[in-house]
Amino acid sequence: MGSEEKGIFLLPKGFKAGGLHCGIKRKRHDLGYIVSEVPAVAAGVYTTNSFQAAPLAVTQRSIAIENKIQALIVNSGNANACTGNQGMQDAYEMQQLFAGKLGIGSHLVAVTSTGVIGELLPMDCIRKGIDTILNPEFEGPAEFQKAILTTDTCVKSAAVEININGKTVTISGAAKGSGMVHPNMATMLAFVTTDANIEQAALLSALKDTSNKTFNMITVDGDSSTNDMVLVMANGLAGNEALNEAHLDWLAFADGLKVVCESLAKQIARDGEGATKLVEVKVVGAKSLEDARAVGKTIISSNLVKTAIYGQDANWGRIVAAIGYSGVPVIPENVAVSIGSYPVFANGLPLPFSEEEVKAYLGGTEVDILVDLNQGDAVASAWGCDLTYDYVKINASYRT
Amino acid sequence: MGSEEKGIFLLPKGFKAGGLHCGIKRKRHDLGYIVSEVPAVAAGVYTTNSFQAAPLAVTQRSIAIENKIQALIVNSGNANACTGNQGMQDAYEMQQLFAGKLGIGSHLVAVTSTGVIGELLPMDCIRKGIDTILNPEFEGPAEFQKAILTTDTCVKSAAVEININGKTVTISGAAKGSGMVHPNMATMLAFVTTDANIEQAALLSALKDTSNKTFNMITVDGDSSTNDMVLVMANGLAGNEALNEAHLDWLAFADGLKVVCESLAKQIARDGEGATKLVEVKVVGAKSLEDARAVGKTIISSNLVKTAIYGQDANWGRIVAAIGYSGVPVIPENVAVSIGSYPVFANGLPLPFSEEEVKAYLGGTEVDILVDLNQGDAVASAWGCDLTYDYVKINASYRT
Numbered sequence: 001m002g003s004e005e006k007g008i009f010l011l012p013k014g015f016k017a018g019g020l021h022c023g024i025k026r027k028r029h030d031l032g033y034i035v036s037e038v039p040a041v042a043a044g045v046y047t048t049n050s051f052q053a054a055p056l057a058v059t060q061r062s063i064a065i066e067n068k069i070q071a072l073i074v075n076s077g078n079a080n081a082c083t084g085n086q087g088m089q090d091a092y093e094m095q096q097l098f099a100g101k102l103g104i105g106s107h108l109v110a111v112t113s114t115g116v117i118g119e120l121l122p123m124d125c126i127r128k129g130i131d132t133i134l135n136p137e138f139e140g141p142a143e144f145q146k147a148i149l150t151t152d153t154c155v156k157s158a159a160v161e162i163n164i165n166g167k168t169v170t171i172s173g174a175a176k177g178s179g180m181v182h183p184n185m186a187t188m189l190a191f192v193t194t195d196a197n198i199e200q201a202a203l204l205s206a207l208k209d210t211s212n213k214t215f216n217m218i219t220v221d222g223d224s225s226t227n228d229m230v231l232v233m234a235n236g237l238a239g240n241e242a243l244n245e246a247h248l249d250w251l252a253f254a255d256g257l258k259v260v261c262e263s264l265a266k267q268i269a270r271d272g273e274g275a276t277k278l279v280e281v282k283v284v285g286a287k288s289l290e291d292a293r294a295v296g297k298t299i300i301s302s303n304l305v306k307t308a309i310y311g312q313d314a315n316w317g318r319i320v321a322a323i324g325y326s327g328v329p330v331i332p333e334n335v336a337v338s339i340g341s342y343p344v345f346a347n348g349l350p351l352p353f354s355e356e357e358v359k360a361y362l363g364g365t366e367v368d369i370l371v372d373l374n375q376g377d378a379v380a381s382a383w384g385c386d387l388t389y390d391y392v393k394i395n396a397s398y399r400t
Numbered sequence: 401m402g403s404e405e406k407g408i409f410l411l412p413k414g415f416k417a418g419g420l421h422c423g424i425k426r427k428r429h430d431l432g433y434i435v436s437e438v439p440a441v442a443a444g445v446y447t448t449n450s451f452q453a454a455p456l457a458v459t460q461r462s463i464a465i466e467n468k469i470q471a472l473i474v475n476s477g478n479a480n481a482c483t484g485n486q487g488m489q490d491a492y493e494m495q496q497l498f499a500g501k502l503g504i505g506s507h508l509v510a511v512t513s514t515g516v517i518g519e520l521l522p523m524d525c526i527r528k529g530i531d532t533i534l535n536p537e538f539e540g541p542a543e544f545q546k547a548i549l550t551t552d553t554c555v556k557s558a559a560v561e562i563n564i565n566g567k568t569v570t571i572s573g574a575a576k577g578s579g580m581v582h583p584n585m586a587t588m589l590a591f592v593t594t595d596a597n598i599e600q601a602a603l604l605s606a607l608k609d610t611s612n613k614t615f616n617m618i619t620v621d622g623d624s625s626t627n628d629m630v631l632v633m634a635n636g637l638a639g640n641e642a643l644n645e646a647h648l649d650w651l652a653f654a655d656g657l658k659v660v661c662e663s664l665a666k667q668i669a670r671d672g673e674g675a676t677k678l679v680e681v682k683v684v685g686a687k688s689l690e691d692a693r694a695v696g697k698t699i700i701s702s703n704l705v706k707t708a709i710y711g712q713d714a715n716w717g718r719i720v721a722a723i724g725y726s727g728v729p730v731i732p733e734n735v736a737v738s739i740g741s742y743p744v745f746a747n748g749l750p751l752p753f754s755e756e757e758v759k760a761y762l763g764g765t766e767v768d769i770l771v772d773l774n775q776g777d778a779v780a781s782a783w784g785c786d787l788t789y790d791y792v793k794i795n796a797s798y799r800t
Contacts, residue, residue, distance in 0.1 A: 048725070049724035050724040051720050051721060051723070052724075079717075081717070081721075082720055082745065082750060083749070117720065118717045119750070225721055303791075303795070307791070307792050307796045308795065311795070311796025313797060317481070317518045320451050321451060321625055323450070324449035324450040324451035325448070325450075329450065332482075345482065347484070348484045349483070350482065388792060389789050391703075391707070392710065392787060392788060392789050395711070396708065396710045396711025397713060
């Protein structure tokens with residue numbers, strides 16, 4: 001437990017990664033890969049959007065064949081979403097081309113895309129890119145990380161090393177996501193690699209549980225996308241006894257996975273389009289986990305709360321109003337709200353606080369909001385960001 | 401049917417209204433009233449926010465006594481929400497003071513407030529204001545309309561005249577609302593007056609039905625407030641036979657009420673904080689009314705759709721993505737989307753259109769989005785506005 005997060009995309013044993021510019025974007029990297037020496041146990045969670053993009057369908061079907069993948073190929077700049085049959089063919093072609101270069105079965109290659117919706121992939125660029133991407137000059141985790149970005153202003157990565165049966169196991173991930181980010185997966189992609197030896201069912205269960213606590217608790221703007229995916233590859237090269245929920249070191253693994261995913265999720269929230277601050281809402285004293293999550297997500301999603309934080313305005317009334325319309329039955333007199341270490345509301349009434357001090361606190365780059373519902377023991381955290389002029393600027397002219 | 405909306409707050413027989421500046425705001429009007437010569441049948445719909453403001457509780461309880469009111473008193477600039485016992489006492493005092501000036505029972509006076517949450521009402525101002533507000537110099541529907549505004553940039557009013565049993569019946573309303581506006585009632589107030597003679601149960605039923613189609617289908621920013629209320633007063637002075645659902649002219653009345661409420665709702669959406677455009681999303685071909693409403697509300701609430709419209713960007717992918725995460729099961733290949741008269745998406749694929757023409761269309765002050773789910777016959781409309789720099793500006797510094 002308590003794994004220390006290293007803040008880098010530290011490839012575990014047997015993994016390599018890379019990326020390059022193939023021509024989908026004007027200048028920046030737009031095609032990346034991760035490859036394992038051996039097939040890796042795989043688990044994924046996918047967008048719940050009805051308009052699921054073509055590559056997600058291809059990847060889900062492929063993983064289902066033997067619950068393993070050995071590689072993934074990803075492009076940015078074009079989402080291959082709302083592209084009909086041609087989009088499906090293009091996703092399959094991307095998969096087969098990369099599998100051919102690696103000399104492995106196509107179903108062992110995950111494929112995914114992120115970017116503009118509704119335009120066909122420029123397959124000429126992608127074909128040329130895949131043809132050369134395995135060259136050593138394009139190799140390196142930093143090249144991969146750059147290749148998955150869209151409106152992101154920085155790369156997102158996290159890694160932990162844990163001990164399983166005396167073996168060092170690495171869990172490390174890279175993610176992208178900035179706009180169209182909302183609970184239940186958004187225009188975000190996260191790829192987690194580990195050399196752990198682990199049973200697939202246990203890996204999938206740990207991923208779902210962790211995603212609900214991390215990636216599904218962030219929002220930038222309330223929009224969920226057609227392309228979201230979190231994929232974990234576990235290639236077993238650490239040589240530990242196979243992990244499952246009964247393994248003595250299970251909690252160490254599950255905790256390590258959560259540390260990596262929570263770090264990536266917070267990095268995405270902090271880099272929300274136009275954001276100047278990471279905002280964390282912690283809800284305690286809820287009757288149930290669902291209640292705690294609902295209240296947290298409602299507050300973190302409120303445009304009024306987000307603009308007030310941007311304006312360094314301790315407008316706690318907007319937090320209280322959001323709790324009130326969250327759909328969770330609360331007893332107004334029992335609810336207590338703090339901004340940072342400043343209690344601002346309790347017993348149905350405002351509390352006296354120094355406007356200047358709270359304004360100064362809201363001027364920082366991290367803002368914590370604590371809500372105690374005083375109805376039970378359930379706890380949840382949600383992460384988001386402030387809503388700024390730059391969010392409007394970025395999104396009023398995304399395609400042009 | 402087809403009542404012509406007159407665009408003014410045309411007081412029906414036996415009603416008068418007025419307003420003045422009592423000192424809650426710095427300069428502008430902040431206290432208003434409506435009074436009927438005789439007690440009027442009353443019906444109201446109220447916010448579903450758990451932190452319902454004190455005056456709403458007082459008004460609901462008072463109306464329940466005999467389903468009638470004869471007057472209402474309203475202040476702006478202070479919401480009297482999250483103000484505890486003192487807030488309840490203040491709301492009752494406002495009610496009693498105004499009832500005293502009129503010489504009627506307190507329970508015949510509705511009281512409501514809108515503005516900043518969490519500050520006690522400045523009762524000195526309110527007492528002085530109520531003491532003089534009935535003076536003729538403060539009388540007039542325009543004075544009332546100004547008195548209920550907060551961040552609104554204009555007054556909102558609507559009126560129709562219909563014929564019931566050969567009698568002319570007027571239905572006329574005034575509303576306020578600009579920010580914190582979202583389906584299920586927001587920081588909006590609407591007051592509808594009519595001289596119709598009508599049974600209370602029928603009036604309440606018509607109001608609920610109409611509110612679901614109008615006030616509950618608008619959004620500015622997804623935040624629902626503690627103070628929302630729509631109140632109808634029907635004083636019967638038109639002299640028609642009492643209306644109920646069995647009355648031959650019932651549909652004329654119900655339609656007239658809807659015309660007034662829809663007009664007020666659209667005026668609120670158009671005046672959304674920072675808005676430059678009124679956006680209407682019409683959903684057709686849904687399996688159920690609930691589905692149609694859910695899809696419409698999801699699109700109109702999407703920050704990404706709203707910023708794209710502000711930027712005159714025909715980014716239909718965001719509309720499609722919003723349909724996809726609305727929670728309504730749709731068949732992607734069956735969904736068709738038009739922006740204005742330009743079909744942009746059908747059969748799971750983008751349609752060719754002139755970017756320049758659609759950009760020019762999006763430059764207007766009214767934008768229509770049409771979505772056909774091709775799954776049934778249900779239809780709904782939702783109204784909202786674009787998301788602009790000014791929205792952020794207004795809300796980053798509301799209190800300061």
